[in-house]
Amino acid sequence: MTPEQAKSFKYWQYRTIAATMIGYALFYFVRKNFSFAIPGLATEYGISNTSFGLIMTVIGLLYGLSRFVNGLIADRMNGRYHMSLGLLLCVLASVGFGFAPTILGVKIGVAPHALIVLFGVLLVLNNIFQGSGFPPCARLLTHWIPPHELATKMSVWNTSHSIGASILAILCGYVMGNMGRDLSGDVAVVDAIKQNLITLNPALLEQGADAAQAAAVAAAEHVGAWQWCFWIPALCALAGVIGLFISLRDTPRSVGLPELEGTHTKVEDNTSSAEYKAFLREKVFRNPLIWILAFANFFVYVVRFAVLDWGPKFLQEARGMAPEDAGWIIAVSEIMGIVGMLVAGWATDRFFKGKAHRTCVFCMAGAALFMAGFYFLPSTSPVVVMAATLGMVGFFIYGPQALIGIAAANQATKSAAATANGVTGIFGYLSTFVSGLGIGAMVDWVNKVNPGEGWNYVFLMMIAMAVVGMLIFTLMWRAKATGYDSEQA
Numbered sequence: 001m002t003p004e005q006a007k008s009f010k011y012w013q014y015r016t017i018a019a020t021m022i023g024y025a026l027f028y029f030v031r032k033n034f035s036f037a038i039p040g041l042a043t044e045y046g047i048s049n050t051s052f053g054l055i056m057t058v059i060g061l062l063y064g065l066s067r068f069v070n071g072l073i074a075d076r077m078n079g080r081y082h083m084s085l086g087l088l089l090c091v092l093a094s095v096g097f098g099f100a101p102t103i104l105g106v107k108i109g110v111a112p113h114a115l116i117v118l119f120g121v122l123l124v125l126n127n128i129f130q131g132s133g134f135p136p137c138a139r140l141l142t143h144w145i146p147p148h149e150l151a152t153k154m155s156v157w158n159t160s161h162s163i164g165a166s167i168l169a170i171l172c173g174y175v176m177g178n179m180g181r182d183l184s185g186d187v188a189v190v191d192a193i194k195q196n197l198i199t200l201n202p203a204l205l206e207q208g209a210d211a212a213q214a215a216a217v218a219a220a221e222h223v224g225a226w227q228w229c230f231w232i233p234a235l236c237a238l239a240g241v242i243g244l245f246i247s248l249r250d251t252p253r254s255v256g257l258p259e260l261e262g263t264h265t266k267v268e269d270n271t272s273s274a275e276y277k278a279f280l281r282e283k284v285f286r287n288p289l290i291w292i293l294a295f296a297n298f299f300v301y302v303v304r305f306a307v308l309d310w311g312p313k314f315l316q317e318a319r320g321m322a323p324e325d326a327g328w329i330i331a332v333s334e335i336m337g338i339v340g341m342l343v344a345g346w347a348t349d350r351f352f353k354g355k356a357h358r359t360c361v362f363c364m365a366g367a368a369l370f371m372a373g374f375y376f377l378p379s380t381s382p383v384v385v386m387a388a389t390l391g392m393v394g395f396f397i398y399g400p401q402a403l404i405g406i407a408a409a410n411q412a413t414k415s416a417a418a419t420a421n422g423v424t425g426i427f428g429y430l431s432t433f434v435s436g437l438g439i440g441a442m443v444d445w446v447n448k449v450n451p452g453e454g455w456n457y458v459f460l461m462m463i464a465m466a467v468v469g470m471l472i473f474t475l476m477w478r479a480k481a482t483g484y485d486s487e488q489a
Contacts, residue, residue, distance in 0.1 A: 001258055009257050012249065013144045017157050019247035020137045023083055024157075025164030026240035027133035029233035030087075030094040032165055034123065035309045036172035039316060039323065040180075040226030043219040045111035046196035049313075053440020055120065056309055057432040059127040064429025066131025071422025074135035075415065080248035086132025088241045091234045093126035098230035108183075108223065109192040134425070135418040138405065142414035143251045146260050147482050148349070151356055151406050155345020158402035159338040162394075165308065166334035172229045173312075173327015180225030184217045193219050201317060202447065260414075276415075283412045283483055284420045290411060292476045293404050294427040296360065299469030300400045301428040303367055303462050305435035307333055307393060310458070318455040319379055319386065329387045336391035337398030344399030345406070354410070354481035356403035357473055363403075364470035366396035368463050375459040400469070404428075410482040434465070 001009065041047050074082060100106075100118045137157070145153050183189040194216035198204055204212050249255050284290055308330065315326035344359050352358045370392040377386060405421050412420035442461075443454035 005257055012255055015247060016140055016144045019244060020140055021157050021160040023240050023244045024133055024137055024160040026237040027087060027130060028161050028164035029168055030090045030237045031130050032168055033172060033229045033233050036312055037226035037229045038313055040176060042200055043193050043196055044108050046199060047111055048200060048444060049440040050444045053437040056436030059123045060429040060432025060436055062124055063127040063130050064426040066128045067135060067425035068422035070131040070135040071418040074139045074418035078250045079136035079140040080250055082132055083136040084241055084245040086129050087237055089129035090126055091237045093122050094230045094234040097122045098227040108189045135422060138409055138418045138421045142409050142417040147410055150410060151345045151348040151354055154406045155341045155402050158341050162334040162337040162398060166331040168233060169327045169331035173324045175228045176225050176323040179228045180222035182221050183223045184220040190216050190220045280416055280419060283416045284423060289476055289479050290408060290420050290423055293408050294424045296469050296472040297404050297424045297428040298431045299465045301431035302435045302465045303397050304401055306439060306462050310439055314455050325383055329390060332387045332391045333394035337394035340395035340398045341402040344403055356407040357476045357479060360400040360403055360473040361470055363396045363399035364466050367393055368466035371463045371466060413483050
């Protein structure tokens with residue numbers, strides 16, 4: 001590569017990293033907004049934790065399957081068009097979700113079946129489209145970043161979803177606490193909300209009738225605020241669609257530059273041949289290292305989603321926080337996750353010679369330790385202490401979340417990186433059986449038997465999941481850093 005080509009390559013490399021970072025962060029704007037809308041949906045329509053858990057499980061499984069299918073597509077399709085179109089479809093689904101009650105003419109109270117069905121259809125479609133977020137990025141980044149820099153630079157890139165989730169947490173926390181219609185003077189609305197609150201949380205009655213009434217009035221002051229959690233992020237993501245289409249290019253070859261040295265594979269010029277299918281079987285489907293990463297990803301995602309998906313509801317129900325405070329604490333966890341990803345990527349290249357799986361062992365141990373610390377914190381602990389402790393969980397759990405994708409891409413090589421990440425992604429989102437339906441049903445069942453104790457069992461389960469994940473990572477301790485044939489053992 002000539003000096004002029006090297007300069008041009010650096011420009012396009014950083015442009016690709018920046019564009020995909022912003023684009024993927026905006027995918028989270030129109031995906032994780034549902035988590036922050038849950039408290040409003042529950043109070044206004046009486047939807048239970050079990051129902052929300054079931055929804056999370058179904059859409060999580062569909063997203064995992066979609067990531068796998070889109071991984072197969074991404075290794076064969078122009079990443080610029082793939083990612084832009086996917087984000088546009090997510091925007092449309094998010095806007096539709098916010099308008100669902102208006103479309104059906106539904107009033108505050110118990111949600112009719114038609115509304116739940118429409119919610120379900122839109123969430124299913126959104127998560128199918130969401131699968132076109134990460135796979136094109138896996139393709140693009142492995143074409144633009146050399147393997148020996150991938151852990152560091154892709155860890156920087158991987159902060160995108162935490163940046164997106166943290167900004168979204170602050171935004172939606174503000175929306176839920178300050179927007180919506182004030183219907184606190186409408187007796188029928190207040191009574192309907194009060195009945196929903198008591199049904200969903202029987203422990204509220206133990207605090208007295210005045211407490212239940214006060215909670216209902218407070219909720220009635222922001223009726224429909226959850227809808228803005230869909231509309232405002234969707235507008236932001238729409239701007240991202242335009243930015244992606246303008247900024248991205250597919251591979252170095254598409255802008256007249258040579259491919260990365262040392263990353264040539266025998267099938268990169270023909271991804272429709274029988275030889276390519278054999279290559280996929282060797283590097284992905286029959287590669288035990290990819291399957292170890294996939295199983296470990298299951299446990300990483302249980303812990304990650306338990307905090308991100310249920311955090312706003314848990315902090316409000318179990319710790320009595322205002323929506324704004326809960327949003328800030330989840331944002332702190334995501335921000336600490338950004339720091340954790342950067343440290344994990346740097347440590348992988350600096351101390352472990354690109355062997356990301358070794359870094360993951362220590363990260364999972366740290367996540368288990370701080371999860372246990374949060375479990376033992378008394379409910380009267382200062383908000384700052386709770387934010388710091390849960391933030392350290394984010395610091396440690398987001399290291400493996402980022403590094404599994406990097407390790408899978410390196411083991412499968414750039415010609416099968418998206419497919420390998422599709423496989424690990426399926427296992428990550430199979431975790432929603434536990435982090436979605438499992439947690440929702442557990443909280444509802446325990447609260448019926450022992451009111452107020454449901455969330456304690458959730459934390460015990462997450463500690464165990466983090467420990468098991470750590471043990472699985474140790475199975476590939478001696479593995480090489482990449483699957484390129486030129487690498488020495």
